[in-house]
Amino acid sequence: MLTKNTIKFMSLRKFFFAVAVVLMIGSIASLAIKQLNLGLDFTGGALIELNYAEPADLESIRGTLADAGWDGAVVQNFGSSRDVLIRLASENPDLGAEIARLIQTEEGGDVTIKRVEFIGPQVGEELRDKGGLGMLLAMGGILLYVSLRFQMKFAVSAIVALVHDVIFTLGVFSFFGLSFDLTVLAALLAVIGYSLNDTIVVFDRVRENLRLMRKTELEEVIDIATTQTLARTLATSASTLLVLFALYFFGGENIQGFALALIVGVGIGTYSSIYVSNGLLMTMNLTREDLIPPQLEEAAVDDRP
Template sequence: MFQILELKKTVNFLKHAVPVSIMSVILVIASIATLATKGINWGLDFTGGTVVEMEFSQAADLTALREQLVAPEVEGAVVQNFGTSRDVIIRLPVKEDFKSDVQVRATQAAAAIVDANVETKRVEFVGPQVGAELAEQGGLAVLVALICILMYVSFRFEWRLAMGSVAALAHDVILTLGIFSLFQLEFDLTVLAGVLTVVGYSLNDTIVVFDRIRENFLKIRKSGPSEIVNTSITQTMSRTIITTGTTLIVVVALFMKGGAMIHGFATALLMGIVVGTYSSIYVASYLAVRLGVSREHMLPVEVEKEGADQDALMP
């Protein structure tokens, strides 16, 4: 299949690298500015709050339930199906003027108007301190992942390629977070899982391209770095199209039909896949070329054997 889709002629991808790179820099700066001014709309997993799980006697009417949750103590409640259509989970934000038990009673009263036979299955409270700790640990998880990737790519390839890969990953994460900040989409643990998944997906695509670049540097001796990078990207383009296309089909299906529980996760994946695909070319590969990667950097280091000088002197 790869042979059928393989391009017969090398495409000059780096021809458009400068304007695309400028666009990426502008988007990154805009994302950082958005994060600094508007911040992130943290979910209850990070801000703390009360979680109420209920079971209705029949399929729950979420719209009617949301219309009943208008009291000041439950303002801003998030209502979602949890499992079956009869199971509902309600997330209540922290209110300084109202205690948790008051919010729970107001929620139960609102649910009883929709269904008199509703049952409360579980009530949990997550304190703001625990939520702040989750946010800190989530940020550290992304940072540690980037550092480990930098070490891995430096060991497997070369530091110029490693810098390109880490720059591409940071680019993908910042743009994804910028979208969530711009539209004030709720950022919870499922979204954090999506961001970490984007890091792995983007790295996988970059490693495939870098592996072919290293192989072509050793095989093709008369071409410059830009030509070799263009050749490598062209040769791996069939794989990129197939992988990205099939993944997008699944992610779009999750985004459209997956429900509110995984909507944030699907949004993070959708943004990350689109941004990560072009960043492997116009961020990772182009930055490596700008840093001066060449064939000499790809050659394995020769290790001199002990006694080699004496053997050379022997007749």
């Protein structure tokens, strides 16, 4: 039964569930209208890595490229202020070498070409397709795992919460026009695992409490279970976010997309573990009978006189 220390999470479930629905609709709308700003990993293009004797002036490099007709180039530091990474979307395999020569000519002898690479459009399309397939397979495996460990209602709730987390994270990248590359895709897969772990911890306690608190309503059982796991959830989220913020601010621009995707995913994952997955359990009217294995039900019927 509820105690004075139990937080009544489910009393506000309709409001927070509505917020989750609005976030989903907004994210889907952004993805449909603005779409994702796919990086070179998925679109194909040239990548040039340069090393300067002194800290590089990124604005000067952008101006040089803009004057040459490449105002859409991504110019960023890579590892240190003297290392520069240039990315350009193009189907010309010789573009990287041309840009490198252009920069070297404009900047004089203070710049050294360290690397020139080209990713073809077909390779980028293949990476995009395999990344999407990998995410779908991960979702399918999770659905199977949760349905076997718990019950189908738990599995549906977990999958809906995970889809919510992924779509919201994609929506953030779409809305702000942030580059979506392989590191961000890897972060999304990590978000799926992190969010599922959070949800499983709460589900475990809900299942246990349903068996122990036979006369307690489902709403109270979920409130108690969530309160019991809240300290663990907040401690895990806070410690994870500390590391991710450190990566975002001090890890360099090359890893910022990865760190940001995880920051958004961890935050929204904590939210969905409490209100989306648990709220769906109530919407689907989870009962104690749902947790009884079918073979036990049949045995109980057979034993009747």
